[in-house]
Every structure is written in structure tokens, then in C-alpha cells.
Amino acid sequence: MAGLDPRTAARRRSQALAIGLVAAFMTLLDVSIVNVALPSIDRAVGADPSDLQWIVSGYALTFGLLLVPAGRFGDARGRRTVFVVGLGLFTLTSAAAGVAGSPTWLIIARLLQGAAAGLVNPQVIGLIQQLYHGAERGRPFGLLGATIGVSTGVGPLLGGGLIELGGQQLGWRLVFFVNVPVGIATIVLAWRLLPAGPGRRAVDGRNLDPVGVLLLGVGVVFLLLPLVQQRQWQGPLKWLLIPAGLLVLLGFVGWELRYRRHRVPLFDLALFRLRSYLLGTLIGLLYFGGFVAIFFLFTLYLQTGLRYTALQAGLAVTPFAAGSAVTAALGGRIINRFGRPLVAIGLATVAIGLVGVIVALHFVPGRGAPLVTALPLLVAGLGSGLVITPNQNLTLSEVPVAQAGSAAGMLQTAQRIGAATGIAGVGMIFFSTLAATGNGWSRAFRDALLATTGFVVIALVAAIVDSWTERPGSPARAGGAG
Template sequence: MTTSLRTRRPAPSPPPPAAPQAPKGLLPVVLTATFMTTLDIFVVNVALPSLQADLGAGPAVVQWVMAGFSLALAAGLVTAGRLGDRYGRRRMFGLGLALFTLASAGCGLAPTAATLVGARVLQGLAAALMGPQVLTILRTAFAGAEQTRAFARYGLTMGVGGVFGQLIGGLLIRADLFGLGWRSCFLINLPIGLAALVMVRRCLPESRAPQRPGLDPVGVVLATASLTALLLPLIQGPQLGWPVWTHLCLGASVALLAAFAVHQHHATTTAHTLTASTPLVDTRLFRSRAFSAGVLAQLAFWLGQGSFFLVLALHLQFGRGLDALGAGLVFTAIGVGYLITSNATHRVTARLGDRGTITVGGLLMTAGLALLALSAYAASGAHSAADGSVWWLAPGLFVDGLGMGLVIAPVTSVVLEGVDPGLTGSAAGVVATVQQVGGALGIALIGLVYYGADDATAAFGHSVLALAALELLLVALVRLLPRRG
């Protein structure tokens, strides 16, 4: 009887298969690309005055040095994600890295402002080609705790590039290596990019979607047109005083985005037919609670990030009269806090889960920004503001940096968790696009708050108080995310 019962017991379940070991060097290679892209977004802020004087460029052309990069980057991300799914993520990453390195040389050697703008557009397209591949490679090459650690390193890299970008640019310009001045801010990418290129084939495994998707040419046109119509006025409008064409563009972007959504839904529902094209963005992605809520959380977070860095840079350089290097040194207060928590994010996530980690990070950022606002209001008109002292900002910046370090990695990884392997590239393109759109929209909205005040210190206080409200929105949206470890 006992023997019979024992024989009826189900055999124990076999242990789950171990995740394949990611090749050594994979993480440094893909994160090098992330660092260069992030650095080149922020380092240009420092280089603008000197390159304008050197090339004899007018204000409109100088604006396009920044706008050309941002537009090309944002408009190409969704398409680039699908290109990786179809032709291979390593291949597209390597192509993007090679083009980015070449474009950086073009920027650093540009004889005229027009040449520089063209090279910056090429840089943006190359960065768009790399961005979704990085997220997809991290999602497919790692699993479990290793994936959490990989995304933590991704967040650390983005933060270091963003927080220390201005300081690095200031140091490069101050050092004036070989008399290159502002050009060294771009040429520094050459040795870094070439070294990473050498390692691509050795360190990155090739991967594609299980069923190689088509390119959906109608979707490509609609996505590019709608994002350009949305971002161009957001980038140029604040500097130009919002002329009529910016309002027309924003109206057109709504219609184009609606057409894109309808086309993608139709392409998704008819994808099984022989004549149908594969959608750029498979709308089945949004049936996932983690993806939909995660995209909203991403949007809330990046609405605040780009605008915060801009408002802080404006306040330090124009409100307090610091040069690029001095402003960069103040940014280190954020960097110290960021480095402390971003290095421990994977351990915090293992203990609190994604929702808990993002919530703690969002509350810390809210507290830091509120402290900055209180400090600004207290300093407005006081001696500490009048004599240019800015170290009253340090405590709030440090706390804000602590919160940032806990948010960037999990708010990115949670969106891609559970995405079907065939849709990973499409999902990564959406995530990267939301980051760029959120940043541009945040700059436009917070710019209205900043420029709406007369006193520079009070303007900074109003702005960071509005940003604190955005972080509370992030905390609220996090509650929509499903619970997981």
C-alpha cells in the first residue's frame, strides 16, 4: 500500500533552465554607446557659446545644433527598434555605433555651422539606431537577478552621462587639448567609439525576432511625420515665442498620431493575412498592464528630468553668473547622491520590488525638489542669492540625486518585463521614444513656469516646485504597475 502510494506521487518538477551566460564584455560595449549618446545631449549646452563665436553662427543656427540631434533621435527610435528585430540587433547596433563615431568626427572637424548641424542630425539618427538595440540586448541577454543588475548599470550610465556631462564638457573646454576648444567635446567620442566597435562582434551575440517582421513603410512615414510635428514646435517654440506655425504643427501632430495609432491597430489585427504588413508598434503590447502603466510612469519621470537639468543650468549660468565649469561642479551634488543609490538599486529592488523601489525614489525626488524650492524662496533677495553663492542648493540636489538613482533603472526594466521576444524591439523603440518626447514636452511646459517669473531665484523655485508635483504623479502611477519581485 505504501509502495503504491509512493509510486503515484508526481515526480518533482525539474529546475528551470539556467539563463544563457552573457558574453564577457557585452555590458561595457552596449553601455559605452549609452554613455556617449547621453553625454552628447548634455555636453553641447557647455560648448554652445564657444562654438557660436568660433563659427560665427547666429542664434537660429545654434538652436539647430541641439534641435537637429534631438529631432533625428526621437523620430528614428521606433523604426530602429523594428530594424533590429528584422536584420539583427548586433548588426544595427554596430552600424549605429560606426555612424555615431563618424558623425562625431564630422562635428569636431566641422568648418561651418551648417556642416555642424548636418553632422548633428547624422549623430541623432545613429543614436536612434543604437538606443532600442541596447534595451533589447539587455532584455534578451540577461535574466533574473542578472537582468536587474544589468538595468541598474544602464541607469547608472545614463545618470553619469547626464549629471556629469556639463562638468566633463567644462573640463574639456578649460583644458583646451591641442587647442581644440569646443571641438574636443565631440572628438572625445572617436577613441571611445572605435574601441567599442572593435569589441562588438566578439562580445555581442546576434539576435532577431523569431519571425522576422516587415518594415511597414506607411507606419514609418506616419511615425516620423507625427513625432517631427510634435517635437519641432516643442523644441523651437519657447525660444521663438510660439509663432503661429508652432500651433499649426502641434495640431497636425495630433491628427498624425491618431492616424498612426489607427494604422498600427489595423496592421496588428490583420498581421496574420498574407498581404498585411507587420506594424512598427504592435498594439498588443498595450494589453499588458506592466507595459501600459510602465510607459505612463516613464513619461511622468522624463517630463521632469530633461526640464530639471535645463532649469538648473539656466539658473546657475544666467541667474547666478557661473561659468560652465562652475555650474558643472554644482551638478556633482546630484551626482554623489545618484552614485550612492544607483550602485545599490539591484539590491533594493530585490528587497522592495520594482514598485517599492520606484516609489521610494519618487518620494526622495519630491523631497529633494521641495527642499530646493524652499531654499530658493528663502534665498530670493537675500545676501546668499545676491552674492552668487549657490551652495544652499547642495542638500536638495543631493536628496534629488538619491531618488533619481532608485528610479531610472527599474522604471525602464519594468516596461520590458514579460514582453514577447518577437516584440522586444518594438517595445524598446516605444520606451526610448517616450523618454525623448517626455523630455521635450517637460522642457516646454516647465519653461513656461520659469520664464513667467521676474526674479531668477524665484523662477527656479516655482519650476522645481512644479517638478516636485510631477514626481508625486510618478508615485501615483507606480501603483498601477503589477506587483513582482
């Protein structure tokens, strides 16, 4: 925003940030909001369990698939263009999902909607890296972290409210239609207010690395597909896709190392030489392995196991979202002072809160679950706000602006893989316990929470190791190199 006076430039930056946060909220909300609508969708369009699984997991699959290529394309050709195109596709596919008359139609709309979300999200982080520098990134990253926490946690509540408002036949359609007016308004404002040019440099079409895009895409699909479909695909053969995916990703690494000798690669693997980026990506993968599973299983436990309504189930997870929103904004402001130890404190607080939920459900199982878990969920949420935002800030602190989109895309891809792994692994424990106990929903949920806590504890170990080895005065501690 060169050429503007400081006051005008600051106002334009704030406006651009607000537009990015609205888009991030919309796309991340659709990860969780659909969960509470599944019973209504089942009755309205006659979806079987496999269809319902694809409606939920198909979005996550294509979301994760597009993150790195979209981030790279935004770095190369201008983040505003990719942002507006992605948001336009997201708005159109949301409308298409809302008017779906069959399971197949809805699944296709959700796959395309997830791909559009994958186009949008790396641009938001890339814009923050582009518009803010050094320690001043703390505030926008704090607001983005609050957006992530609130959108994930409030999804079931908003979905339940819309279903209550529209009834069983119309309510689930409102879950998708709500994106349309917001999306249109955001597109108009984005085209006017976001910076028009590419981040720092333009590249020609040969540098967009189509082979790298293909290898990474195939590898990510092979990894995610057996995880998101593990309950629908019977038999052990599906797990062969995971080693196949790892082999393809190994081929991707080899290709990128060769490609970078002559041109700009899809993703610069040298970023993993940055200690802050490597450990931050690992922490993000592990934490999202537990973080997302909490909402998936809790809403399932309340709606299917305890027969609560969609709105009641949404209200029950609100304490976590509220706690996360409060500390995420704070965490973004104080991360420059405390560095990685703040993330470790947040992870420890999440673990304490989850253990509190387990203890509460042990003494008060059944219909009293939402009441007795409110306080420990609030504690876990307060901790979560000190994890997502500060970790994101530290992870990207030493990344050059020209690579911000692809670096953010890889970080979010790791988070999506972690989320899919967590839901698959923790879900397997949940349903195995449920089958073994006959109808022991409370026991199954407690066992699943133990596994979720395990993900958080392993992430805590990584954060502690990073804290012990963090160099005084490093860019990670100082808020970034700009």
C-alpha cells in the first residue's frame, strides 16, 4: 500500500484483514457446521451412512488437497485474484449444496466447496505476512486464531440454531445458504480493498511446477482417503494407500529438490531447515489430531447417544469456543514476549481441561454431561487459544513474504492431515468401545478423550523441546523477520 499516508494505509490494512477473517470464518465454519445437520440431511435426501461420511469428509479432503498449490499460485500471481476466485467458487458451491435434491448432488457440491475453501485460506495468511511485519503480526495472527477457534467451536451452535429456525426440511439448507449473501458482499469488498499485485515477485507459467502439484496432490489424497473413509471401506487393503502415499510424497521431495536447481518449486523444502517452521508444523499436525476430534465426537455423543437436539448439542460445545476466542486474541499480542513457552502452557492447559472432562463424565455420565463438562471445556478452550495463534505466528516468523502462501498452505495441509488422522484413530477407539459395551456412549466418549489427550501431550513434548532449544533473540521469539 505504498503511496498512501500512514493513517490511510493503516485503515486499508485493517479493512483487508477484516475481509480475510470473514472469509476464513466462512470456510472453516463449514468444517464443523454440517455435523449437526446430518440427521436432517439423512431424512431429506435419503442419504445412507456412506453418503453422509462423504458429505463431511469430502470437504476436508479437497480442502487439504488445494492448500499448497493455491498458496504457491497466490504467491506467484497475486493473492487478491486467487482469493476472489476462490471465494466466488465457494459462494456458488454453497448455493449448489443448499438446493441439492440427491445425495450425489450434495457430495459433488461439498467436494467443490472444499476445493474452493482450499483456494481461499492460504491467501489470508499470505496477506497477513505481506501487509504486516515483525512484531506487529501478533495482533492480526491473534485475530485469525480467534477466528479459527470460534468458527470451529460455534459451528455446531450456529448449525443447530439454523435447523431450529428452518425446521427439519429447510434448516439444513440454511446451513449452506447462509454463506451466499456474506460471500457476495465479501467478494465485492475484497476486489476493492485487497492489494492487487503479487506478493513480491511474479513468475511465468513454467515455474508453477505442474509435476510437483500432481505428486503432492496424489500423495495427500492417498494419505487422507483411507482415514476419512475408514468406517465405510471395510477390510485392511485400504491401509495400503498410506504407504503408497508416503512413497509418492517421497517422490515429491525428490522432484522438488531437482526442480529447485533451475526454477521456483511448488514448495521450497529448505523451509524445513528453519527450526521454527519444522517444529511448528509438527505441533500443528499433532494438536489438530486431537482438537478437531473433540467436536466431532462430542456432538455425536450428545445427539446420537443422549438424544439432544442439534441446538442443545451446539450449546454444549460453546464454552470451548468462548474460551478459545478470549485467549487467541491475547496470545497473538503476547507471543512476541514469551515465545514457544506460551504454546507449551496452552497445550498443558488443554490437557488439564480434557482430563477434567473425563473425570466429570466418570462421576456424572448421561444426560447431565453438558452441564458438568462446561467448566473443563472452558479451561481447554482457554488453553487452545494459546496454541493455535501463537504456534502459527512462530511457525511462519522466519518465512520470506514471497513464500508466505505456500508455507501457510503446507502448515494447513499438515493440520488437515492431523485432523483426519485424529478423527479416524480416535473415532476407531470410540466406535470399538461402543460396540464392546453394547450402548456405553459415555464410556466410549471418555476412552476417545484419553486418546485425544494423548495427541495433545505429544504436541506438548515437542513444544517443550522447542522451548528448551529456542535461541534468545531469534526471529521466532522476536515476532518474525518481516
